[in-house]
Amino acid sequence: MKYRSIGDLRVSSLGLGCMGMSEYYGNQNDEESIATLNYALELGVNFLDTADQYGVGKNEELVGRVLKSVRQQINIATKFGFVRDEAGKVIEINGSKEYVKKACEASLRRLNTDYIDLYYLHRVDPRVPIEETIGAMKELVEEGKVRHIGLSEASSQTIKRAQKVHPIAALQTEYSIWSRDIEEEILPLCRKLNIAVVPYSPLGRGFLSGKLKSIDNLVKNDYRRNSPRFQGENFNQNLLLIQRLEDTACQMNISPAQLALTWLLSNGEDIIPIPGTKRRSYLKENIAAIDIELPKNVKDFIDKTVPVGSAIGDRYPVQSMKLLNQ
Template sequence: MKYRAIGSLRVSALGMGCMGMSEYYGNQNEVESIETLHFAVSRGVNFFDTADQYGQGKNEALLGRAFKNIRHTINIATKFGFVRNDSGAVVGINGSPKYVKAACEASLKRLGTDYIDLYYLHRVDPSVPIEETIGALTELIQEGKIRHIGLSEASSQTIKRAQKVHPIAALQTEYSLWSRDIEKEILPLCRELQIAVVPYSPLGRGFLTGKIKSVNTLVEHDYRRNTPRFQGENFKHNLSLVQRLEEISNQLHISPSQLALAWLLSNGEDLVPIPGTKKSSYVEENIAAIDIELPKDIKDFIDKAVPVGAAVGERYPASSMTLLDR
């Protein structure tokens, strides 16, 4: 395994997103998920991403059970901010200092730990000055309950304001071959401020793997069915992009997933992608991408095959898009 830095953390070059083990991506199998988590650790992965809203706390509890005896050997990142009602619907974002403290205590309990390595504000609460939210997180650092502060899908102005209160260790944002918006402003800013970037959905919610040929292969309650890029003519267009990647990956004798991850990893040592999966075989496949070096001419060819803005459709449904870049 190769390692990269997030603040003072030494993390595996590829982390692991755990959301799908508890919600959103089809069916769940706890036994298989825990086996996959343990397999990832055995292969050197030491950076695991969760959030209090994934499965309404179930995902944090899952990680707590899986890592009970090896907590000191891994880095756990979790998030707070989404507020959901009993039926599971998102009813708001809360970044108030009081909520920050309560959410942290609840996450610590579910995770079965007394500290969180990286604690993110999942989405920015426009009703609370970011300085107040970061101030509360700073107090949690002083109390030893969290080690580093992160933001997720924040605007450049919010990042700058937050950084003035306390150093931000990481920005989590969507970044992949079909979501390259951050390259214009956000990524350069993070590099200026020495903030690591943690790309989520580095495989385009599974689209860039080449394994999804029809939306009908997704189970009925898979949330991707309701996202614009997976619908109608958008899907057909985006599938043509994946076919271009498949042609390139076939020539290199690697999988489309490995090509997409190798491309992302080659864009900077300050990037720590967190592909999500529920299967050990995909963990193995993803990890192999770390050792793939793409020559400049191949990278240039990929950029032409899948240029910035090539994907059609918004990243999220309209209601969720309003929560981004705040």
């Protein structure tokens, strides 16, 4: 395993996104998920990413089952902000001081630990000044319950304001070959402020893996069926985009997923992608990308062939798009 830094945390160059183990990507299998988590630890992955809203708390509980015996060796990241009812419907985004404390205590309990290595505000609450939210998170650091503070899908102005209250260790945001919006303003700002970037969906929710050829391959409860990039003619046009990457990957004798991850890793030591998977076979394939060197001419070809804005369709449905870059 190779390692990168988030604050004073030494994390594996690729983390493991655990969301799909409990929700969104079709059916769940806790036994296989636990096996995948343990296999990740065997491969040297020491950076696990979850959130209190994944499976309405169930994902944190799942990770907590594995975390207990290896706590000192693992960096755990979780998030708060989404408030959901028992049926799973999102009620609100809450960044109030009172909710920050309440959410953290609940996450600690589910994770079966007494501290969180990296605690993110999952989405910015437009009703609460970011200074108030970060101030409450700062108190958690002072109490020893949180080691580092992070933001997710925050605008450059919000990042600057938050940084004045307490150092922000990481920004989690969507970043991949087909989602490169952060390169213009947010990525340079993070580098200026020494904030690590943790890309989620580095494989474009599986699209960049080349394994998805038809929307019919997705089970009925897969949330990607509602994603604009996976619908109708958007899907077909994006498929043509991915075929260019597949040809390049074939020439390098690697998989399209490995090419996508290698491209991200080559963009800087301050970038720590967290590809999600609930299967050991995909995990092994992803981790192998760490040892692949991306020739400059190939990187230049990808940047030219799939420039910023190439993907057809928004990242999320309309309502979810309103929560981004706040």
